[in-house]
Every structure is written in structure tokens, then in C-alpha cells.
Amino acid sequence: MILLSKAVSSRIKGDDYQAYFFWVKACSLFHEHSKVEKIIYEYDQVKSIDDVAIFYKQPFVDERGDDIKADYFQVKFHVTQGGSFKWQDLLDPSFINATSVSFLQRLHEAQKKFAPNGKGSRFYIVSPWHLHPDNELSGLVSNTGGEIRWDKLAMGGPRSKMGKIRKEMKKHLSLTTDEELEIVLRPLRILHSTENMERLRQILNMNLLAVGLKPVEEGMVINPYVDLIKGLLTRGINTFTKEELLKICKDAGLWVGQTMQDISAHSIGIRSFHRWAENMEDETNAMLCLLEHFDGRYIKDQSHWNDSLLLKLEDFILTSTQEGVPHHIHLDTHSSIAFAAGYYLDSKSGVDVAPIQRFNGRHVWKPEKNIKYDDYPGWIYEEDIRDENLDDLVITLGIRHKIIEEVNYYLEQVQLPVRRVINCTIDGGHGAAVIKDGSHAWLLADKIATYVNDRPLKERFGHIHIFSSVPNALLFFIGQFARSFGSCTLYEYDFDNRIPGKYEPSITLQPQKKQ
Numbered sequence: 282m283i284l285l286s287k288a289v290s291s292r293i294k295g296d297d298y299q300a301y302f303f304w305v306k307a308c309s310l311f312h313e314h315s316k317v318e319k320i321i322y323e324y325d326q327v328k329s330i331d332d333v334a335i336f337y338k339q340p341f342v343d344e345r346g347d348d349i350k351a352d353y354f355q356v357k358f359h360v361t362q363g364g365s366f367k368w369q370d371l372l373d374p375s376f377i378n379a380t381s382v383s384f385l386q387r388l389h390e391a392q393k394k395f396a397p398n399g400k401g402s403r404f405y406i407v408s409p410w411h412l413h414p415d416n417e418l419s420g421l422v423s424n425t426g427g428e429i430r431w432d433k434l435a436m437g438g439p440r441s442k443m444g445k446i447r448k449e450m451k452k453h454l455s456l457t458t459d460e461e462l463e464i465v466l467r468p469l470r471i472l473h474s475t476e477n478m479e480r481l482r483q484i485l486n487m488n489l490l491a492v493g494l495k496p497v498e499e500g501m502v503i504n505p506y507v508d509l510i511k512g513l514l515t516r517g518i519n520t521f522t523k524e525e526l527l528k529i530c531k532d533a534g535l536w537v538g539q540t541m542q543d544i545s546a547h548s549i550g551i552r553s554f555h556r557w558a559e560n561m562e563d564e565t566n567a568m569l570c571l572l573e574h575f576d577g578r579y580i581k582d583q584s585h586w587n588d589s590l591l592l593k594l595e596d597f598i599l600t601s602t603q604e605g606v607p608h609h610i611h612l613d614t615h616s617s618i619a620f621a622a623g624y625y626l627d628s629k630s631g632v633d634v635a636p637i638q639r640f641n642g643r644h645v646w647k648p649e650k651n652i653k654y655d656d657y658p659g660w661i662y663e664e665d666i667r668d669e670n671l672d673d674l675v676i677t678l679g680i681r682h683k684i685i686e687e688v689n690y691y692l693e694q695v696q697l698p699v700r701r702v703i704n705c706t707i708d709g710g711h712g713a714a715v716i717k718d719g720s721h722a723w724l725l726a727d728k729i730a731t732y733v734n735d736r737p738l739k740e741r742f743g744h745i746h747i748f749s750s751v752p753n754a755l756l757f758f759i760g761q762f763a764r765s766f767g768s769c770t771l772y773e774y775d776f777d778n779r780i781p782g783k784y785e786p787s788i789t790l791q792p793q794k795k796q
Contacts, residue, residue, distance in 0.1 A: 424577025623760025672743025
């Protein structure tokens with residue numbers, strides 16, 4: 282047996298990781314509403330950001346509000362988690378296995394050529410490494426799309442911590458002003474903490490299935506997609522349109538035909554998270570992007586929940602749906618937005634709509650007709666009277682996780698005056714797989730709505746506070762029934778920091794007031 286050196290083994294794994302990444306992106310060519318014109322593997326026009334390039338048929342708006350015509354990716358695989366990103370790495374040639382030119386200098390060259398005013402293209406560095414928690418870069422990379430937060434980097438004078446970073450970068454690039462540096466950094470995206478090899482392979486399989494390509498069988502030593510793209514590259518073939526790649530896949534026996542959802546349905550989408558929703562434009566007839574209101578999971582201005590964001594949501598629902606046509610709705614959003622989308626698409630809207638739920642792929646959660654309650658696990662209700670003299674009601678929906686203890690802690694901290702707390706869980710425990718399908722979710726929504734509507738008269742004069750850890754598709758269904766709840770407020774949990782009881786009120790819906 283011949284044992285490969287660590288260097289050779291690492292290089293092979295890096296090439297495979299790049300190939301997986303290419304095919305995940307290439308799947309977007311086959312979406313019905315794809316805006317991708319062509320995709321290139323090993324694009325030699327952009328040095329050090331040349332692994333994958335995507336060009337679009339027409340510009341679309343990115344997370345900064347800029348028009349984007351092309352994306353360029355440098356995939357930097359690491360065999361282990363033995364390192365992490367620091368801002369100094371961007372100035373170090375060895376970071377990209379070079380001897381004299383750094384990634385930041387390569388970025389500057391690409392920016393001048395393809396994004397002269399800092400707009401029009403994005404340049405990604407992709408790696409499973411994390412940002413070093415003690416390095417300033419961790420506070421500069423946005424969780425929205427991986428962009429550099431200039432508002433943070435621009436803080437402070439020349440002697441401040443950020444001022445010294447700006448000075449080092451300007452010196453490295455032979456720039457004189459902060460304005461010049463801002464233009465260079467504007468198109469940069471850092472996608473850190475990306476999936477390991479096995480997880481990326483699983484994601485690839487889900488994407489292949491979604492667009493009609495043959496998935497890779499479990500346990501196969503040889504991946505036909507990796508071998509195919511490497512073989513094409515050796516023959517000088519690296520640029521692909523949909524038609525060209527489709528023919529190649531058919532000739533290789535990898536095409537099985539469309540297997541995704543009902544293609545007659547009108548597909549719409551709402552996005553407040555960027556990760557996993559990067560290609561929503563290609564998957565939908567119409568899309569509402571709310572990224573401009575958020576810095577990662579966190580809303581930039583708390584008032585946006587109930588003014589500009591909510592107005593955009595209602596307007597989008599009204600203008601992108603119609604009666605007599607089946608709809609599928611993608612909800613890559615905060616839970617409050619999924620609930621509000623259902624609220625504006627209640628049964629009286631006359632719109633036939635089913636949510637797309639992510640779990641081991643994507644599934645249309647469309648309820649079947651003539652379903653029976655007894656066929657599925659139901660709700661378990663635990664009631665706790667706090668103060669008989671008050672009117673407000675708290676509802677906790679704990680399916681993915683048990684949340685009642687954290688909610689109780691939050692209620693104590695903010696001294697929220699409530700009459701009663703109802704903790705709702707599912708017979709069968711907690712977890713992502715507890716809800717079986719769309720029919721189960723719809724039945725649960727119907728049951729919780731009936732339960733809430735049967736509350737005592739005193740509580741009907743009060744306000745309902747809703748805390749949840751459930752799939753967005755279920756919240757969408759509950760929202761469809763929520764017109765009868767009276768005024769209610771949704772709450773968002775701080776998932777990133779995992780601070781116990783760290784909730785924030787978000788959207789408030791009041792049926793007596795036209796939104």
C-alpha cells in the first residue's frame with residue numbers, strides 16, 4: 282500500500298472541497314427562475330479569487346443594496362480546525378500560499394478591474410476556519426452576507442484600535458485615504474465557519490435532488506461529480522451555461538429529471554437570513570429581501586419591526602399573490618416574520634399557499650384533505666396562573682427545544698405583567714423531527730388556535746405574548762389563524778450569544794388596526 286504524504290492528501294481534499302462547492306453553486310443554473318447566466322470553474326481572469334465565478338443575466342440587489350452582476354469565490358479548505366482567521370492574514374502572502382502578494386492586494390487588483398467603485402461584483406473567501414474570537418476581524422465581519430462592516434472599521438481616530446488597522450491596510454495597499462480603503466473593502470465577503478467535507482457533501486446531495494440531478498449514493502468512494510469537473514478542466518472546458526451543463530450531465534448519466542415541487546405553483550420567498558438563502562432569487566417568481574434591516578440575526582433599529590419592515594411584508598404579500606393559483610412560500614426568515622406572513626395570508630385572503638420547510642432537504646408542507654387529528658401527536662398544555670387581576674396571556678411553543686424555563690427567566694427580568702402562562706409542547710418530546718409533515722403542522726395550528734380562542738373573556742381584553750421554538754412552516758400556519766387572537770406580540774431569541782432568557786419583542790399585530 283502506498284501512503285500519500287500529508288501535503289498531497291491535503292491538496293486532494295482541498296480540490297475535492299472546491300469541486301463540491303462548485304456543484305452546489307452550479308445547481309442554481311437548473312432552478313426554474315434562475316438568474317445565473319453562466320458559471321466558471323477556475324476562472325483565470327481574477328488571480329487568487331478564481332476557484333468559482335458566477336455571472337448573472339441581470340443585476341440583482343445584494344445585502345448592501347448594491348447591484349451585483351458577478352460573484353467570485355476563493356475556496357480555502359483546511360484539513361483541521363487548527364487555525365482561525367485574523368485581519369492580519371489578509372495582509373500575509375503565505376495565507377494564500379503565495380510568496381509576495383497578499384489576498385488583500387489580489388482583492389485590490391480585482392476590485393479595480395471588476396468593481397471600480399466598489400460595486401457590481403462581490404469577492405468571496407470561503408473557509409471552514411472560524412474567525413479568531415480575540416481578533417478585531419470577528420467584530421467586523423457581518424453575519425448577514427460576510428461583508429466588512431465599514432461603520433465599525435471607520436470608528437475612532439488614527440491612534441484608536443480601528444484606526445491602526447485602517448493605517449496598516451492603507452500602507453499595505455499604497456492608499457492615502459479611508460475613502461479609498463472603503464471602496465476596496467466594499468465588495469469583500471468572508472464566509473467563515475463553512476461546512477466540513479461531509480456536511481458539504483450532504484448539502485450537495487440535497488441540491489442535486491432539488492434540481493433533478495442524480496444524488497451520490499452513501500458510501501461511494503468515487504464521487505462522479507468531482508471526477509467530472511476535474512476531467513472537464515483537463516480538457517480545457519470550464520465555462521458552463523445551463524444548456525451546456527445539462528447536456529454534459531445527461532451524457533454522464535447524472536440527469537434524472539425534475540423532482541422538486543409542483544412546477545405549476547407560483548413560488549414566492551421572503552429572506553431575512555442570507556445563509557442557505559443565497560439563491561432565493563433563482564428559486565422564486567418573486568422575492569422580498571429584508572437583509573438591509575438586519576446585522577446578522579439582529580435588527581438594526583428596533584422600530585423597523587413594526588414600521589418599514591412590516592409595511593414591506595404586507596405590500597409584498599398583496600402584490601405577489603393572487604387567487605386561483607397555488608403558491609409555495611420560502612421562509613428563510615426570523616420566526617416573527619414567518620408568523621406575520623401567515624397572518625397576511627389568512628384563509629380569508631383566498632390565496633392557496635403552502636410553506637416550504639427545510640429538514641433533510643426541502644419539502645412542501647401542503648396539508649392533505651380529510652386528515653384526522655388522531656393520526657398525529659397533539660399538543661400538551663401546561664397552565665400557570667400568575668395574577669388573576671391581570672389580562673395578558675403568555676404562550677410558549679416548545680417543539681424544537683424546551684423553552685419554558687428561559688421564558689420564565691425573561692418574564693422575571695422584565696417584570697412583564699401577565700395573568701397566565703401556557704406552555705405548549707408536543708406529545709412525543711422535543712426535536713426537529715417531531716412534526717411529521719404539512720398535515721401535522723396544519724392540525725397543530727388549528728388546535729392551538731381553537732385553544733387560544735376558548736380563553737376566558739377577561740383574557741380577551743388583554744394582549745397575547747408568543748414565544749416559540751418551532752419550524753417556520755408551523756408558525757406560518759398559526760399566523761393564518763391568528764386574526765382571531767386579538768393583539769399579539771412575537772419575541773425573538775438571541776441564538777448567537779445563547780444568553781439565558783435573552784428575548785426581544787419584535788412584531789406586534791393588531792387586527793383592529795389596518796397595517
